[in-house]
Amino acid sequence: MALRDKKDDERMGGVRNPYLQLEKTTVLQEARSFNEMPINSRKCIVTLTKILCLVHQGETFGTREATETFFSMTKLFQCKNVALRRMVYLCIKAMSTISEDVIMVTSSLMKDMNSKDDIYRGPAIRALCAVADNTTLQSLERFLKQAIVDRNVSVSSSALVSSLHLFSKGQDVVKRWVNEVQQAASSCSGMAQYHALGLLYHIKQKDRLAVQKLVATQIRNSSLSSPFACCLLIRYASKVLDNSEGNISDDIYAFLDRCLRHKSEMVVYEAARALVHVKNATSRQIAPAVAVLQVFLGSPRPVLRFAAVRTLNKVSISHPNALKSCVLDMETLITDPNRSVATLAITTLLKTGTESSVDRLMKQISSFMHEITDEFKIVVVDAIRALCLKFPQKYPVLMNFLSSALRDEGGFEYKEAIVKTIISLVENVVEAKEAGLAQLCEYIEDCEYPALLTGILDMLGRQGSSAPHPYKYIRFIYNRLILEDSVVRAAAVDALSKFGQHCKAIRPSVIVILRRCILDADDEVRDRIVFALSVLQGSDAADICNKSPLALATLEKSLKEYIMSPAETPFDISRVPVDVKSTPAPMIEDEDEAIVELAQTARSRHVDIRKETEDRILAIPELNSLGPLFKSSEPGGEQEIDAEDVVIVPCAKIGCDETASAFVAFPFDTSIGSQTFETRLDFMVRDCDPETEELAEDSYEDTYALEEVDLTLGDFMVAASKPNFSTVWSSMQTGPEVSDAFNLDAIPTLEDAVKDVPKFLGMATCEKSHEVPSGSTRHTLFLSGVFVGNISVLGVAKLAFDQGVSMQLTIRSENEEICNLLVQSLS
Numbered sequence: 001m002a003l004r005d006k007k008d009d010e011r012m013g014g015v016r017n018p019y020l021q022l023e024k025t026t027v028l029q030e031a032r033s034f035n036e037m038p039i040n041s042r043k044c045i046v047t048l049t050k051i052l053c054l055v056h057q058g059e060t061f062g063t064r065e066a067t068e069t070f071f072s073m074t075k076l077f078q079c080k081n082v083a084l085r086r087m088v089y090l091c092i093k094a095m096s097t098i099s100e101d102v103i104m105v106t107s108s109l110m111k112d113m114n115s116k117d118d119i120y121r122g123p124a125i126r127a128l129c130a131v132a133d134n135t136t137l138q139s140l141e142r143f144l145k146q147a148i149v150d151r152n153v154s155v156s157s158s159a160l161v162s163s164l165h166l167f168s169k170g171q172d173v174v175k176r177w178v179n180e181v182q183q184a185a186s187s188c189s190g191m192a193q194y195h196a197l198g199l200l201y202h203i204k205q206k207d208r209l210a211v212q213k214l215v216a217t218q219i220r221n222s223s224l225s226s227p228f229a230c231c232l233l234i235r236y237a238s239k240v241l242d243n244s245e246g247n248i249s250d251d252i253y254a255f256l257d258r259c260l261r262h263k264s265e266m267v268v269y270e271a272a273r274a275l276v277h278v279k280n281a282t283s284r285q286i287a288p289a290v291a292v293l294q295v296f297l298g299s300p301r302p303v304l305r306f307a308a309v310r311t312l313n314k315v316s317i318s319h320p321n322a323l324k325s326c327v328l329d330m331e332t333l334i335t336d337p338n339r340s341v342a343t344l345a346i347t348t349l350l351k352t353g354t355e356s357s358v359d360r361l362m363k364q365i366s367s368f369m370h371e372i373t374d375e376f377k378i379v380v381v382d383a384i385r386a387l388c389l390k391f392p393q394k395y396p397v398l399m400n401f402l403s404s405a406l407r408d409e410g411g412f413e414y415k416e417a418i419v420k421t422i423i424s425l426v427e428n429v430v431e432a433k434e435a436g437l438a439q440l441c442e443y444i445e446d447c448e449y450p451a452l453l454t455g456i457l458d459m460l461g462r463q464g465s466s467a468p469h470p471y472k473y474i475r476f477i478y479n480r481l482i483l484e485d486s487v488v489r490a491a492a493v494d495a496l497s498k499f500g501q502h503c504k505a506i507r508p509s510v511i512v513i514l515r516r517c518i519l520d521a522d523d524e525v526r527d528r529i530v531f532a533l534s535v536l537q538g539s540d541a542a543d544i545c546n547k548s549p550l551a552l553a554t555l556e557k558s559l560k561e562y563i564m565s566p567a568e569t570p571f572d573i574s575r576v577p578v579d580v581k582s583t584p585a586p587m588i589e590d591e592d593e594a595i596v597e598l599a600q601t602a603r604s605r606h607v608d609i610r611k612e613t614e615d616r617i618l619a620i621p622e623l624n625s626l627g628p629l630f631k632s633s634e635p636g637g638e639q640e641i642d643a644e645d646v647v648i649v650p651c652a653k654i655g656c657d658e659t660a661s662a663f664v665a666f667p668f669d670t671s672i673g674s675q676t677f678e679t680r681l682d683f684m685v686r687d688c689d690p691e692t693e694e695l696a697e698d699s700y701e702d703t704y705a706l707e708e709v710d711l712t713l714g715d716f717m718v719a720a721s722k723p724n725f726s727t728v729w730s731s732m733q734t735g736p737e738v739s740d741a742f743n744l745d746a747i748p749t750l751e752d753a754v755k756d757v758p759k760f761l762g763m764a765t766c767e768k769s770h771e772v773p774s775g776s777t778r779h780t781l782f783l784s785g786v787f788v789g790n791i792s793v794l795g796v797a798k799l800a801f802d803q804g805v806s807m808q809l810t811i812r813s814e815n816e817e818i819c820n821l822l823v824q825s826l827s
Contacts, residue, residue, distance in 0.1 A: 019053050027051060028065060034072040041081040048073070048087040055094045063100060070099040077108045082119060085112075089123040093130040102131045113143060121147070122158035129162035137170045141177075148180040148196075153189040160184060160195035167202055175203050185218070190226030197229050201236055208243060215240050219255040227264035234259060234267070238274040253285070260292050268292055269307055276315045283322040290315065290322050297329040302338045309333060309344040313379075316351040317774065323352050334364055342368065343376040347383035355391045362397055369405065374414040381405070381414070382774075385421040388429065389778040395425055395432040403439045412449050419443075419452055423459050424773075428780060437464055441476040453484065454491040461495035462767075465502040466730045474499065474506065478513055486522035493517075493525060497532035502727045511536055656688065679706040713825050714762030717793070722784045725766040729782075729794055729812065736816035738823045744805040750779050753805045757797055758783055761822060777801045791815050793822065 027050045033043055051069065055061070061069075073095075076088050092109075096102045109131070112124035125147055132140060147159035160181070167174045181203070185196035197218065204210035215237050224230060237252050259271035275281070275289035296308035309330065316323055333345035346365045353361065365380060384398055399422075406418050419440070426436035440456050447453050457477065464473040477499075480492040493514070500510035514529050514536075562571050649663040681704040687696040722728050747753045750772050758765050763785035772779050783795035791813060798808040809826065811819040 019050060022050055022054055022057075024054055024059055024061070027054060028069060031069050031072055034075055039076060039079045039084075041079060041084045044076060044079075045084055045087050048084075048091050051091055052087075052094055061095075061098050063098065066095055066098045067100045070095045070102060071104070074105050074108060077112075085120060086123055089127040092127045096131045103133065103136060105131060106136060110140075110143070113147070118152045118155060121150075121152070122154040125155070125158045126162050129166055132166065132169070134170055137166065137173050141173060145177055145180050148177060149183050153192055156184055156187070156189070156192045157195050160192065160199050164195075164199050164202060167199075174199075178203055186221070186223060188223070188225070190229065193224060193226045194228040194232060197232050197236075201232075211236065212240050212244075216251060219251060227262070227267050230259060230262065230264070230267045231270040234270045234274050238277065241278050257288060260288055265296075265304065269296065269304070269311075273311050276311060276319075283319050286315070286319060286322060290326065294326045294329055297326065297333060302341065305333065305336065305341050306338065306344070309341055309348060313344050313348045313351075316348050320352045323348070327352065334361075339368055339372045340376055343372050343380060347379055350383045350387050355394065358387065358391060358394050359397055362401055366401060366404070370408070374411050377405070377410065377414050378417045381417040381421055385417075385424055385773065386776055388421065388425050388432075389776055392429040392431075395429050395435075399425065399432060399435050399439065406439065406443050412452070415447075415449065416452060419456060423455075426459070426463055428778070433463065434467060434469075437467060437473060441473055444476060444480065450485060450487050453480065453488045457488070457491040457495045461498035462726050464495075465499045466726055470499055470503045471506050471509075474509065474513070481513070481517050486520075486525055489517075489520065489522065489525045490528055493528040493532055497528075497535065498727070500532070500536045502731070507536060654683075675711045677709040677711065679709055680704065681706055712760070712762075713822060714760055716788045717762030717785045719758070719762060719764035720784055720786045720792075721764045722766050722794070725782045725784060725794070728784075729796070732794060732812045732814075735812060735814055736819050737810060737812045738816070738819035739808065739810040740823045740826075742807045742809065742826050744807055747805045750776065750799055750801050750805060753799050753807065754779065754781060757781060757807070760826070761785070761795065763793065763795060787813070787815070787818050791818060793818060795822070 027047065030047045031051065033040060033047060073088055073091055076084060092105060106128065109124050109128040112120040113128060115121055128140065144159050144163065147155050148163070150156045150159070163174050163177065178200070181196050181199050184192050185200060187193060200214055201211065204214055215233065218224065218233050219237065224233065234256065237255065241252060256271045256275050259267050262268050262271070272289035272292045276286045293308040293312055296304045299305055312323060312326060327349065330345045330349055333341055336342045336345065346361055349357065349361055369377065369380070384401065388395065388398055402418055402422055406415070422436045422440060425432045437460065440460070444453055444456050457480065460473055460477060464470055477492050477495050480488050496510050496513060500507045511533065514533055518526065518529050520526050520529065559571070651660040651662045654660045683702055684699045685702050686699040688694070744753055747756055754770055754772055758781065761783065763783040766782040766784050769780060769782045777800065779799045781797040781799065783797060785793050787793050793811065793813045796810045800806050809823060811822050813819050
């Protein structure tokens with residue numbers, strides 16, 4: 001509670017606020033006055049107000065004391081004082097959830113609901129619906145349906161709002177009131193229109209076609225006069241467009257365009273906001289909305305300026321060219337007295353401006369960074385992150401700003417955004433790598449957030465080990481082993497082990513450091529140190545953790561077969577195929593359990609099919625000598641190829657309602673790349689007696705055309721993720737490398753390119769490169785896979801979006817022919 005002094009009382013004329021420093025015991029004692037006769041209206045109103053204050057302040061009432069107070073309030077229905085009656089209604093609603101037997105007050109509320117005095121009817125309906133349950137809802141249905149279409153606006157709106165609250169208790173009952181709700185939506189009252197439209201949407205929201213019909217009907221309703229109802233209809237129209245994958249229908253577009261000329265600024269802004277957020281909308285379609293928002297930029301009202309610049313800030317991500325006409329207006333907002341408006345204006349200019357304006361904008365925004373909240377500071381940092389990828393040559397200016405911001409005060413989210421931006425600079429701008437690593441090393445000396453420390457240490461292990469002077473960063477990591485808690489110490493051990501694995505010159509020093517800490521108090525830290533030392537002191541230590549993971553089921557089977565059968569040669573682990581790692585999908589909240597179960601069943605079924613196929617192939621003498629299965633796709637038809645080195649295993653017999661397989665093996669010609677095979681099924685038909693199952697002696701030849709089989713390079717590649725891609729990529733820099741540039745005309749966005757390119761090549765994405773930052777126009781994909789013959793292949797795809805997607809693809813492998821083949825496959 002806030003404390004008041006004598007001066008405060010004097011400023012209020014010596015009258016003390018009776019609702020400060022309330023005590024529940026005292027208020028409940030005062031509630032006994034409800035039982036006095038005659039009723040003191042003024043005293044009861046003050047007591048009811050105190051009860052409401054306690055409830056809304058979170059005071060806990062026991063069930064017994066709440067029930068006693070509730071039933072004491074019901075005796076106040078005997079008083080005809082209007083102000084007291086309205087306070088009783090409010091307290092009934094507030095106490096109904098913590099009291100017992102509240103349904104007993106139903107008769108008094110129904111009496112007021114059917115009263116001739118309209119001043120009682122609306123509040124009584126709201127209070128009655130608060131205490132109603134499923135058992136009483138049926139009996140109230142007739143009264144509520146009449147109240148929805150009542151001529152009195154307050155009564156009708158009260159019934160509509162109460163129906164919205166009752167919808168969660170009895171959907172089936174409320175859905176039967178749709179005709180009355182539609183009648184209320186056509187009334188002349190703006191308040192009733194607004195509430196009726198909201199209730200109609202809740203009734204029909206599960207039916208996609210019904211919602212579309214509702215929107216189509218209401219946009220032709222010329223009697224829709226309420227600005228609130230218009231805003232609500234605009235939002236529902238936007239949802240219809242989102243569900244229809246962004247295809248703007250002529251009627252909805254005409255409605256939104258008409259709302260841009262509405263007399264209410266609220267409706268105009270809502271329509272402009274809806275238009276610019278339509279999926280797949282063209283710059284021409286959003287041009288009227290941008291023009292309206294440009295007018296709002298010069299409004300004398302700060303709220304309109306803020307709304308307009310905030311919306312344009314989001315538009316700059318998807319349609320930067322559409323904002324060229326707004327540049328001068330946003331330039332004037334840089335000096336706006338409202339710092340929130342000025343911040344959004346500058347970040348929008350950073351996203352849409354030219355390289356020559358970066359220095360001036362960064363200087364201006366630095367002058368008032370200390371005056372804005374962390375929320376808007378994060379907006380600025382996110383804009384700088386996009387600017388780093390757009391103008392990488394401006395990294396000195398941006399890095400200076402980020403380093404200064406990192407030293408300033410701020411919360412965890414703000415610091416996290418700065419660290420992510422610096423990491424993005426380090427990973428995408430080669431020239432900024434050393435400067436970024438130095439800034440992060442300096443920051444971890446004073447960082448108070450363990451989550452940020454572990455992330456920075458992980459990045460230092462990945463990027464610092466491949467830097468020109470890796471020994472510079474060892475001291476900062478070693479300090480974390482001495483000064484921080486166990487979680488950070490464990491991350492520091494991992495970072496040091498990466499330096500030892502990939503930098504032979506400093507490996508002895510790393511081993512010495514780890515040995516000094518082997519008696520750490522935390523068992524997790526000790527275990528990691530022991531593992532790191534065993535790796536660093538073994539043979540081929542630098543490559544142990546970078547090998548592709550093996551298919552464990554196949555490895556187990558191969559080892560058992562090797563043990564059971566006498567063999568003079570040692571076990572060849574290179575013949576065991578690597579494990580297939582798919583790109584992780586984005587996390588979906590509230591995923592349906594049935595879908596999860598279905599997905600798990602599909603994944604387990606895929607594993608069973610692979611194992612079953614491998615067992616069948618190894619059981620065929622002609623195919624057993626080819627070795628273990630490398631990759632399996634969906635079953636296909638037979639293909640007859642006339643070649644001396646082709647192995648064909650036909651199916652001997654296929655009965656009715658039976659499934660069988662035919663196999664063909666042929667050498668892969670790497671000079672051809674993707675291939676398409678025409679397939680047909682040649683067979684002999686023999687009739688069968690359905691009762692005795694005896695085959696007829698006569699037979700005849702027949703042919704059945706099958707679908708074509710497309711064999712792409714992705715079928716010869718297994719997606720295998722690399723735990724430390726950057727280090728493995730650097731270790732292959734002396735080997736074969738092929739690079740080429742492509743225009744991906746068939747791919748509209750960066751997000752689609754990130755999905756389609758790895759899928760076409762059959763490779764896995766590494767280091768979370770499958771996630772495209774929001775608003776980014778440049779992105780880098782790290783790809784890894786294993787080609788037929790257990791040949792490791794790595795790729796880096798640098799993507800850029802400017803009127804279309806372009807890509808610079810670089811492939812590294814121990815086999816130059818495979819590098820050329822993969823690059824040529826995209827031509």
